[in-house]
Amino acid sequence: MSKIIIKNIKGLVQAGENISLLLRGADMASLPIIEDAYLALENNVVIDYGKMEDWQGIADWRGVEVVDAEGAYVFPAFCDSHTHTVFSSFREGEFVDRIQGLTYEEIALKGGGILNSAQKLSTATANELFDSAVQRIDKLIAGGTGALEIKSGYGLSVDSELKMLRVIKRLKQHYQIPIKATFLGAHAFPKEYKNNPEGYIDTIINEMIPVISTEGLADFIDVFCERNYFSVEQMQRILLAGKNVGLEPKAHVNQFSILGGVKAAVDLGALSVDHLEELGEEDILSLQSSNCIATLLPACSFFLGISFGDARRLIQAEIPICLASDYNPGSAPNHNLFFIWSLACIKLKMTPEEAFNALTVNAAYAMGISETHGKIKIGYTGKIILTNPIPSFAYLPYSFGENNISRIF
Numbered sequence: 001m002s003k004i005i006i007k008n009i010k011g012l013v014q015a016g017e018n019i020s021l022l023l024r025g026a027d028m029a030s031l032p033i034i035e036d037a038y039l040a041l042e043n044n045v046v047i048d049y050g051k052m053e054d055w056q057g058i059a060d061w062r063g064v065e066v067v068d069a070e071g072a073y074v075f076p077a078f079c080d081s082h083t084h085t086v087f088s089s090f091r092e093g094e095f096v097d098r099i100q101g102l103t104y105e106e107i108a109l110k111g112g113g114i115l116n117s118a119q120k121l122s123t124a125t126a127n128e129l130f131d132s133a134v135q136r137i138d139k140l141i142a143g144g145t146g147a148l149e150i151k152s153g154y155g156l157s158v159d160s161e162l163k164m165l166r167v168i169k170r171l172k173q174h175y176q177i178p179i180k181a182t183f184l185g186a187h188a189f190p191k192e193y194k195n196n197p198e199g200y201i202d203t204i205i206n207e208m209i210p211v212i213s214t215e216g217l218a219d220f221i222d223v224f225c226e227r228n229y230f231s232v233e234q235m236q237r238i239l240l241a242g243k244n245v246g247l248e249p250k251a252h253v254n255q256f257s258i259l260g261g262v263k264a265a266v267d268l269g270a271l272s273v274d275h276l277e278e279l280g281e282e283d284i285l286s287l288q289s290s291n292c293i294a295t296l297l298p299a300c301s302f303f304l305g306i307s308f309g310d311a312r313r314l315i316q317a318e319i320p321i322c323l324a325s326d327y328n329p330g331s332a333p334n335h336n337l338f339f340i341w342s343l344a345c346i347k348l349k350m351t352p353e354e355a356f357n358a359l360t361v362n363a364a365y366a367m368g369i370s371e372t373h374g375k376i377k378i379g380y381t382g383k384i385i386l387t388n389p390i391p392s393f394a395y396l397p398y399s400f401g402e403n404n405i406s407r408i409f
């Protein structure tokens with residue numbers, strides 16, 4: 001039994017019993033902060049919070065740890081709803097190729113990119129993949145991430161996709177934080193199917209999805225809908241096959257081009273559409289008529305030097321925004337959500353509050369864990385971050401690259 005009281009908190013952020021499950025429009029800018037506050041946790045569950053002046057104290061002090069948070073902020077850990085954390089090795093060679101002038105698309109056409117990762121993953125053992133993922137996940141938890149989604153998609157064969165998903169299943173059991181698994185077999189066409197794309201789609205639908213369903217290996221299904229990858233029509237068939245066995249659709253859309261994937265994913269009831277570096281009027285209209293979340297991945301734009309998503313236009317249109325790391329070896333080799341927070345403020349022109357909501361409340365929604373994570377509410381179980389003493393809340397995204405965490409509960 002562990003009891004913790006954090007007292008004299010300068011600002012207790014995102015704490016309240018009536019915070020919406022999904023924020024959009026002007027509501028994204030409002031963030032509850034209780035000044036001079038306390039927070040009580042019992043066995044990692046929120047049991048009480050409020051203003052110091054209202055604190056009743058506790059009857060039984062035995063075994064209670066008291067933490068004095070003088071000058072510091074306390075808030076819910078971030079949820080990272082879009083990552084590719086399981087992979088075999090980093091791809092810094094392609095990074096150098098890009099510096100020397102090649103584009104991400106040119107590197108992929110040469111057999112680099114996702115196919116490069118798939119080649120490397122095919123010879124890695126499940127234990128090797130698990131061990132390297134543990135090293136990364138330990139680091140990202142220490143960096144403030146309290147819930148994680150992980151995609152397959154570096155397998156691209158029945159054996160390797162299942163190997164990845166079984167590794168993710170082991171990771172779910174290994175960690176106390178929620179981990180959600182997304183089946184992304186449709187991440188790229190493997191070399192063997194270059195001239196037979198339909199053959200690979202058949203493999204996904206008839207050989208991968210049935211096993212994933214029987215073994216309970218995924219929560220979501222995702223497709224990379226893009227020029228030279230999967231067409232809108234191919235995406236629709238694959239998402240539908242997943243949906244038919246209970247996998248909730250998500251989609252990688254509009255990273256480089258607008259093909260109509262947003263509308264198609266929304267029509268299939270997608271929980272989120274991710275990337276959206278490019279955005280058209282039709283995309284806005286279809287998102288407006290749904291609860292689908294627009295997930296922006298500014299680290300990918302930063303790292304590849306492509307357009308940043310148009311957060312202001314999405315907020316203006318009352319479309320809920322989520323921010324995620326897209327942590328992967330090719331387009332975003334960084335999992336630090338404090339850095340994503342800074343990028344969102346600097347490059348997407350989101351206010352510190354809007355970006356924070358996008359990394360907590362809306363991110364929890366995009367992972368289907370809104371009832372337990374993303375805010376501080378009685379009974380909630382997510383991790384809690386205590387900062388170092390800092391001058392103000394806005395200092396957190398302002399001091400980009402700095403780790404302001406003092407402790408994680």
Ligand code: NIG
Pocket residue numbers: 113114117224252255300326328329330331332
């Ligand atoms: O989300 N866009 C497609 N997939 C990943 C990148 C994968 C890679 O380059 O390895 C993304 O950016």
Ligand code: FE
Pocket residue numbers: 082083084252326328
């Ligand atoms: Fe991605």
